[in-house]
Amino acid sequence: MAQVKNNYQFEDMLQKHNLKKTAPRLRVLSMMYSKNTATSQPDLESVMNDIDRVTLYRILNVFEEKGIIHKVFDLNGTANYAVCHSDCQENHHHDEHLHFNCTACKNVYCLNELNIPKLTLPAGFEPQAFTIYASGLCPKCSKKGTAKTN
Amino acid sequence: MAQVKNNYQFEDMLQKHNLKKTAPRLRVLSMMYSKNTATSQPDLESVMNDIDRVTLYRILNVFEEKGIIHKVFDLNGTANYAVCHSDCQENHHHDEHLHFNCTACKNVYCLNELNIPKLTLPAGFEPQAFTIYASGLCPKCSKKGTAKTN
DNA sequence: ATACAAATGCAACATTATTGTATTTAGAAA
DNA sequence: TTTCTAAATACAATAATGTTGCATTTGTAT
Numbered sequence: 001m002a003q004v005k006n007n008y009q010f011e012d013m014l015q016k017h018n019l020k021k022t023a024p025r026l027r028v029l030s031m032m033y034s035k036n037t038a039t040s041q042p043d044l045e046s047v048m049n050d051i052d053r054v055t056l057y058r059i060l061n062v063f064e065e066k067g068i069i070h071k072v073f074d075l076n077g078t079a080n081y082a083v084c085h086s087d088c089q090e091n092h093h094h095d096e097h098l099h100f101n102c103t104a105c106k107n108v109y110c111l112n113e114l115n116i117p118k119l120t121l122p123a124g125f126e127p128q129a130f131t132i133y134a135s136g137l138c139p140k141c142s143k144k145g146t147a148k149t150n
Numbered sequence: 151m152a153q154v155k156n157n158y159q160f161e162d163m164l165q166k167h168n169l170k171k172t173a174p175r176l177r178v179l180s181m182m183y184s185k186n187t188a189t190s191q192p193d194l195e196s197v198m199n200d201i202d203r204v205t206l207y208r209i210l211n212v213f214e215e216k217g218i219i220h221k222v223f224d225l226n227g228t229a230n231y232a233v234c235h236s237d238c239q240e241n242h243h244h245d246e247h248l249h250f251n252c253t254a255c256k257n258v259y260c261l262n263e264l265n266i267p268k269l270t271l272p273a274g275f276e277p278q279a280f281t282i283y284a285s286g287l288c289p290k291c292s293k294k295g296t297a298k299t300n
Numbered sequence: 301a302t303a304c305a306a307a308t309g310c311a312a313c314a315t316t317a318t319t320g321t322a323t324t325t326a327g328a329a330a
Numbered sequence: 331t332t333t334c335t336a337a338a339t340a341c342a343a344t345a346a347t348g349t350t351g352c353a354t355t356t357g358t359a360t
Contacts, residue, residue: 019307077228079347122289125289170325204317207318
């Protein structure tokens with residue numbers, strides 16, 4: 001489920017990160033916290049179409065720097081943005097979770113719960129971060145496909 | 151090491167996929183087979199700067215459709231292209247390997263050898279493909295960083 | 301209430317990708 | 331070899347995405 005927060009909490013978040021409480025920022029926050037999937041850049045732009053495109057880019061950038069959201073590219077290379085779970089810090093993201101890209105509805109899910117197995121790389125490679133992408137059908141779409149009715 | 155092939159083999163590859171043997175296609179093939187890393191779209195364009203940009207896009211697209219190369223987005227969302235290993239077929243890629251993106255030299259390595267552990271997703275998710283990204287230092291760059299001299 | 305830094309809005313521009321069409325070319329057929 | 335045709339390339343135009351600089355507005359500390 002989506003993380004439910006009210007406007008006061010969003011204002012607190014901004015204050016905590018030394019960001020001014022502005023209407024565009026609050027709207028972006030509340031939009032992203034109302035969903036349990038990442039939002040694509042095109043979607044964000046069309047939903048927030050009265051906010052200047054450049055402003056939106058800048059809001060997303062500061063939010064990412066501050067560890068409020070993280071950026072993830074879907075299988076088409078399109079930027080998607082999702083709220084970070086609690087333990088992200090400024091300039092140090094803990095987004096080593098699995099990103100699931102549904103091939104039907106195109107939604108990107110962040111599966112935080114999943115623990116990523118440790119991988120051993122060939123000699124010489126010094127990995128610092130991992131991200132796993134899976135594609136296929138999400139619960140909603142797989143249900144549709146196999147359901148007797150509909 | 152890079153897979154070494156000569157021009158005759160490239161011509162065979164094209165013929166096998168019912169593609170005409172043209173100079174631009176052969177040049178793209180030989181360029182990509184000469185490297186052991188993926189090539190970014192910007193790099194491709196600057197190296198192949200006398201081939202029309204649109205032609206390059208179309209060549210990359212058919213090669214991908216035919217299973218000759220695969221596209222991988224690096225951590226910045228930039229498209230990178232790499233030759234597929236043997237068992238890729240038309241419209242059915244087997245690129246479930248690990249992509250290693252070096253944070254220093256920006257190169258993307260396809261680590262085919264590595265076997266990907268099976269992951270269990272939350273109920274309802276029906277994964278069809280996995281890709282793992284790792285970022286960090288590649289052998290060349292990690293050596294540079296720790297070397298006494300240089 | 302004022303002042304100032306920060307944020308927004310706007311204009312211009314850069315890069316990456318797509319579509320349509322005329323021209324050229326590879327390869328098959330005569 | 332020459333001719334023919336579908337395929338491939340080149341070129342022009344446009345769309346989508348992302349960036350930079352600067353003037354204006356706004357949040358907030360004083």
